[in-house]
Amino acid sequence: MDFLISGTEVIIGFFVLLITTKLLGKTQITQLTPFDFISALVLGELVGSAIHDKDVGAIKIIYVVFIWAVLIYVTELITQKFKNTRAFLEGKPSIVIHKGKINYEGLKKNKLDINQLQNLIRKKDVFSLKEVEYAILETDGTISVLKKSYFAPPTRNDLNLNEIQVNLPLAIVTDGEIVWDNLNESGFDEKWLRGQLQVHGCNRIKDCLYAEWTEGEALHVVKY
Known part of the structure; x- marks a missing residue:
């Protein structure tokens, strides 16, 4: 009987998480801000703890996840409706390289050292900091890079070539x-x-x- 109850709770927890993820949208994965990361961990922990606790039934699992999902949804709704809350709830991008110069205060504020900055830059196929004009640390922890014009690849416009149609495979x-x-x-x-x-x-x-x-x-x- 215990195996049947545990199996039922796992199945219910699975579908509750699946439905919750669908309702909250893809930002829980694709744009994982620190707040989103923590909320995803807590959501999983709530279901996990409920499944392992013999005193917790399926109804309580659904109830707890529902309350948490509502809180996350309301938070997302607030950030969409009120722009002033986005910086506090989601964070905001930070310029870590400005006009070719490293913004040390920006690095310090975001708890980022030079080695970590180099690692993020290399993921953008840039292997020297001297090639970077601007670097922006995004809210999800990734970095966006704008190269100096000397190091940027030439465009069709630079080569005076006619524009061609781009098709999606x-x-x-x-x-x-x-x-x-x-x-x-x-x-x-x-x-x-x-x-x-x-x-x-x-x-x-x-x-x-x-x-x-x-x-x-x-x-x-x-x-x-």
Whole structure:
């Protein structure tokens, strides 16, 4: 009976967390500010503690997670409606390199040392601080870099080249299955796709690991 109760609580906790994450939005993962990080930890800990506590039932799990989710949702709503609260609740970006000079006070304020700054800069494919004109530490802990013009790659405008259309590649087949939304958006049908795959040696859809289509280019196919 204990195993049945524990299993039921785990399943309920799983779906409650799943629904809560969907309702709160993707910022819990993609834009993880310190507040979001702590809230995600607490949310998981609430469910974990409730599951391991024999005196806590499924109703209490749902109740506790619901209260926490409401608090997070209200906080997000406040930051959306009242801009003045964003700096306090979400933090604000900090310029750590200004006009090529390191802002030591900015580093100190954000508890960041030179080695950590270099590490963040390297993740932007910049291996020398002298190449950086501006560096901004974002609220999620990542860094945005604007290179000095001398080190910046040339653009088509710099080379006096005509502007060309940029097309978004569409994954038509993934893991041996057709991505129907992308296939329909491409303007082709299944018959066309099968014909193209056969040209690349895929007699069946499930023989294709990945197929990508870009307007004006041939279908790119990767077989299993």
